[in-house]
Amino acid sequence: MHNFILKRLFQLIPVLLGVSLLVFAIMSFTPGDPAQLILGENAPAHAVESLREEMGLNDPFVMRYARYVGNAVTGDLGRSYSSGRDVFNEIFLRFPNTLILAALGTVIAVLIGIPVGILSATRQYSFIDSSSMLMALLGVSMPNFWLGLMMILVFSVNLGWLPSGGYSDWSSLILPAITLGTGSAAIITRMTRSSMLEVIRQDYIRTARAKGVAENVVINKHALKNALIPVITVIGLQFGNLIGGAVLTETVFSWPGVGRMMVDAIRQKDTPMVMGAVMFLAAAFTLVNLLVDLLYGYVDPRIKSQYA
Amino acid sequence: MSEIMLEVRGLKKHFDTPKGKLHAVDGVSFSIEKGKTLGIVGESGCGKSTTGRVILRLLEATEGEILFEGKNIRELDKKQMRLLREEMQIIFQDPFASLNPRMTASEIIAEPLIIHKLVKSKKELTRRVEELMDLVGLSPRLVNTYPHELDGGRRQRIGIARALALNPKFIICDEPVSALDVSIQAQVLNLMQDLQDRLGLTYIFITHDLSVVKHFCDDIAVMYLGQMVEKASAGVLFSNPSHPYTRALLSAIPTTDLDKIMEREVLEGEISSPVDPAPGCRFAGRCKLANSSCSVKDIPLQEIAHHHYAACNQLTQ
């Protein structure tokens, strides 16, 4: 088990290196001069040039990349070009916000998706089934930011129940988390349903019924655990997507996470910031997937035995 | 005419698995005469299919020689091997899995002809496919059907026609009937018998069904955990099984003869793992006759009577 975790963590290294190289190259070779962007369009050329020199932007690519990696290994992710802040600290401050949002979004998605999925599967072809499937489809089809704006209109403007944005207390989490979670809830619902339908057909479910096990126990004990295995993958992937895809939601709700910051940084060509954010996201994504794999082992003993 | 069609010497196939080296085939030797049928029987996982695949070089052997009409096919290169495929063919166990679901019956049968450029025109191709379908008893009406529209028996006939398309001399039949219902099974077995008579084919017939093997084969080889434990003609093997495993196997066959039922020797225990097996007789753990001498080193096949070979210490001492 420990070996497995270590092995997986070890595999993170080439991926992170690959990601860093790719992102660094993107940031270096796409047009736009960070110095110019920092100084703004009103700045004189010599100011831009001296800033470039000071930022080391005139060095060759390989040298800059090597310098970056060299520093990064020692934990120094550099300073933001535009705000001069320590990148590690800045992301460390903001990343939890994104994580909280993604986690709560996932929790909401799971709390809605799994029960509704089970209900649909056990009442296949019923009214409940078709209406929840339709809702799920709508959930997937809805552009995220649109939903967010609509919810702000309803819950903040018209009803005045919840804040329209920012991060003050728990109540400001609700709307963005729901917005973020809706698409995932829909996907999890659909996955749970189809996985459950699959499992319900299995022989061991019939065996359980033949043993005289009550129907709700059959569903919640025998079927659910088996049905959860593919659902867990989806939850993991969704969580990953939510972390990476919170940009729009964060913008709509003025949420101080890394998503929006990253987009701004990309446009500012704030390479250290972008690198830092992407590395954090990539690592989080990979770790979540590792977690999912471990969870698998917990749910499915067949898989656990392979982790030895 | 006792010409040898195929001879296999010391054939080994080991797989690397996370748990260790899996000895799927572990030093098997035998030979088949032209026009004859060799049956290979044994329990699930004993390496029957792997033997067949290695002989056809669908898998590369780890060790050993495969002499097809005298030449070692393991030394052939890719191109020569492709040519040789016209001579040796295989029929698979699962008539559904072995046919491409997206190709029609005629496309499947025509494929080998196209690959080996055995026909010159489209017309000739059509004719040849029809011939083959007729040969295996498929109505020409079925040319455009897809495998899933057909029953197992017909699907297996397509598989047979595909194998026959290249006019092979030698066919490995890997459990060709075990997926079929009894009544269909008999139909297909009869067909294969007829084809052998008409075309002079040589078969290796792999199965775990002993009654089928007795009915169908001239010689029978019994495998256990990658090794051959006994080999004899069908008659001899069934009338005088020698290896303790063979004896147990034969007695375990459920018979419809109501009066014969009670005289059985049931084996205790189950097959052990083929992963990194210890030297010695692989059957020793389940064998009533076994003693410490059985687990010292691998026991080779020895001739215990004319053309009757067995690999057992207790028989030869």
Add this chain to the structure above:
Amino acid sequence: GIRDTVVVAQRSDAKTLDPHATNDQPSSRVAVQIYSQLVETDSNMEIVPGLAESWEQVDDKTLKLHLRKGVKFHNGEELKASDVKFTLDRMIASPTVAHIVGAIESVSVIDEYTVTVKTSEPFGPLLYHLSHTAASILNEKAVTEAGDSYGQNPIGTGPYEFVSWSVGDSVTLKAFDDYYGGKQEVPNAIFRNISEGTNRAIALETGEVDIAYDIEPIDKDTIHNHKQLKLIEGESLSITYFGFNVNRAPYDNVKVRQAMAYAMNTQDIIDAVVMGGGLPTNSPISSRVFGHNPEAKQYEQNYDKARQLLKEAGYENGFETTLWVSDNPVRIQIAQVIQAQLREVGIHMAIDVVEWGAFLDGTSRGDHETFMMGWVTVTGDADYGLYALFNSATHGGAGNRSFYSNDDIDSMLQAARVSSDMAERSKLYGDIQLTLQEELPTISIFNEFQNAGMQSNVKGFELAPPGHHKLRGVRFEG
């Protein structure tokens, strides 16, 4: 009861509160509450005293400033001439903002409360430059102590002192007890980051914020008509303009440029895109900027004239061209209206939305045919608005992205820059604008208004033309 906190929403979080480390608007809008400058501009863009009670021009290269006495920094230190020298020296050394005080050669401390600023050559707009938020006065001790983290621990002499920063979300300030202008009535101020315009309006309506900067044009009416809200609007120092690459045909022909100006209807643009939030303009600088010439030529839409000019230029059947616009939604909308207007005279203009970084890069290289941009004369002096944009020495990235060259203009710009005679300068700039409006290296589309929405109980808030509005004097009433 009475609110003890004023919450302000703007479109972005501050980056750093070290005024020498950045020059972006969101940061300056917070920094301006924390710091004071040597001189300030009032709402008419007149220079008024700040930390310097008075000043005198010693010679045409030397300015002497007398500091207010007893001014306290937020850390308790008293403002000294050494702080001023330290600040200006630090500013000159900062690549980010050095250009604002580029003219300064040296700063010397005369006594504890007197400094002199020497420029390398005569520099007329110096006072305006010193009123810039980037020229805020810092405390030497605080800066040295904080080191790299000064940007997150700013110390100024302004009406509000820094309390805390929730990165990406808000900056919290509190009224400074010892502010030289007297303690503020509202004890706390929070600057919140709400990037979507719609959401800023919503936050006003829901009462989550008291003041919201930059209300979207479409929301102006709602706020205006809302019982609890009010909207103030005023001219800014910013001009949105349509530029040509005058090196490229057909834009090397002034008739084509004039034809295009005649094809445009700027009032329509103002009405449609910013809902009246701007004024047609006859100059590349705002009427609030020192040196603006009201006499310069104002183009009115006249398709016939436009077609005529095109014909004279040999483009009777129009032509195809491409406009570069950055991904700013308002500019894209303006571009679309212009696109439709130009189509009337046979000019088929494609709009290339170019990502900002690439836009700056490409336009400084001259890859573009036409482009749209804005210019804010932050100092309020025409030098800042005209010199970089039209001087042949500043082609490309340095500001002159239309690659316009005119020796007369060059020499007039230089003369106006080095003169300290305001009347003379004004005259020179007036002439420059007359020429520019004839030559049209750029078509000034309009002078943007800036606005802010607020709760109607907010009193004492005024818009500062450079955009860095001050909360000083703001209070709640009723």
Add this chain to the structure above:
Amino acid sequence: MSEQNKGQPLLSVENLSIVYEVGGEITRAVSHINLTLNRGETLGLIGETGAGKTTTALGVMRLVPNPPGRVAGGKVFYDGCDLLDLPEDRMREIRGNKVSMIFQDPMTSLNPVMTVGDQIAEVVLIHQSVDKPQSINKAKEMLEMVGIPAGRYSEYPHQFSGGMKQRVVIAIALACNPDLLIADEPTTALDVTIQAQVLDLMKGLKQKYNTAMIMISHDLGVVAQVCDKVAIMYAGEIVESGPIRDVYQNTQHPYTKGLFGSIPDLNKDVERLVPIKGLMPDPTHLPKGCRFHPRCPEATALCSKVSPKPVSTLVGGDHIVSCHLAHPQLECAG
């Protein structure tokens, strides 16, 4: 209840019909079948793929998946009361307790995420008034009984071989000492040597507890090993049934004869097998008259029109055949 019903058979299936409806097409999986079984007796139910064997068993257990399946008629008397009429919770008390079933495929019949021991203990806990530790003890006992060391209680199914899984399934079925055990092809997936072990085990248990058993198979040999009576199914109908000796040695129905002709006999050497020609009919479009007539070498015109009634053969009262050839009088009339 069992006291007063001594004279009755333990299980009596009367006129049972089951259909599946998929996509508007109706499969008559089981049509009007009758079966009786006494305590301690073993019935072999033989038929080829799709004959309706599993469906019959599910019908008795009241586990026909619905939709698409549905019991279209008939009664299933167990110990004198009709199972098809019981409320669901009463039925649940019977399932796994009085009547147990072993499903076709041991590889998939066990829940992969529960330990084998828990799966046995669960059925004990449901049906017997015991606490958790007692049920665990009982489960361990059952494991030992089917020849698996009790120490493997907490292992998962994937850690077991096919034969061991099958034994676990048997242990589950027998944990509550059922009166009736339905075993659906319990050995088909196993190798001959393992099959022999499992059959021996079942035979031993049956003798020890006097359990009645229905053994479903398509293997005539396997049935011969353990059964007292057999019923041959073809396309949803029972074509021949009776004591095993009567059916095996005095075969009457052409289909049964065909089955015997299709399997190579170890004791006889035949040059060619004599297979039944043709295929199983399409279950959604069964032929009229006798369902076997298109494949029957002895079919007459009558066979394609009228479906035969089951009748006793001349040999013995329990040997019943559904074939016009066994009704010479009707042939004349037709």
Add this chain to the structure above:
Amino acid sequence: MFDAYEESVKKAPRKRSPWLEVWQRLRRNKMAMLGLWILSFVVFAAVFAGFIADYESVVIAQNLADRLQGPGAQYWLGTDEFGRDIFARLIHGARVSLLVGVLSVGISIVIGGALGAVAGYYGGRLDDIIMRVMDVFLAVPSILLAIAIVSALGANLTNLMLAIAISNIPTFARVVRASVLSIRDQEFIEAARAIGASDVRIIFRHIIPNSLAPVIVQGALGVALAILSTAGLSFIGLGIQPPEPEWGSMLAGGRQYLRHAWHVTTFPGLAIMITILALNLLGDGLRDALDPRLKH
């Protein structure tokens, strides 16, 4: 010499392609057909958009006097901020949106599919390398890729498509690889090798046709996601070149009018939702229709 066995089959199966059967099964699925109907309608509108409303005079011509008109008799779905008919723009926008969706997914299927097929078929080191590279691309936020491409190459239809396509490549590589892996070890592949088929033949004749089903399903969903992505990219300012009408940019561009002229975002939003709904319904239907277990 076929024997009596053959006579027992009465019906002779006609020549039917398996795709035809998929279609027949699909036709029985009401929801899938509803999806298909909606899609056909959208495609129809897109194809004949030019006949319904003229591009030059209606779709892009501005009419500032009529800006932000609500829905009514003259403008069925109202007008946008430039007084352009939203209905006409939606219909023309369908072209762009569908094109972006279909082409970007097409590109990612071809590239991702090829990579996935090679990785799955050959396995080993090649598989490792390809999939690690895919992991890298998967870990890089798609927004970054999109911004990079757009800033390097400019914001237009082609580049938008390219951006979406590139970020989808890993997904399709994974889907195809998984599918190839499940097919690679099937007996019919071995059978093909036994009759001497080359790798190329095996890949193109046997593996690809059989691994198409999950790709088609993923493709239908991919088109839906691509349309959503364009909306997302428009939201952060990376839409397509104006005045080209495109649903995503119409939706994102109109968001500031949400409270004053609801129709400006609502109709593009509905168009996107309905189309995506239809694609999802169709995708679900296809998944069922293509499921081999339902073959019989």
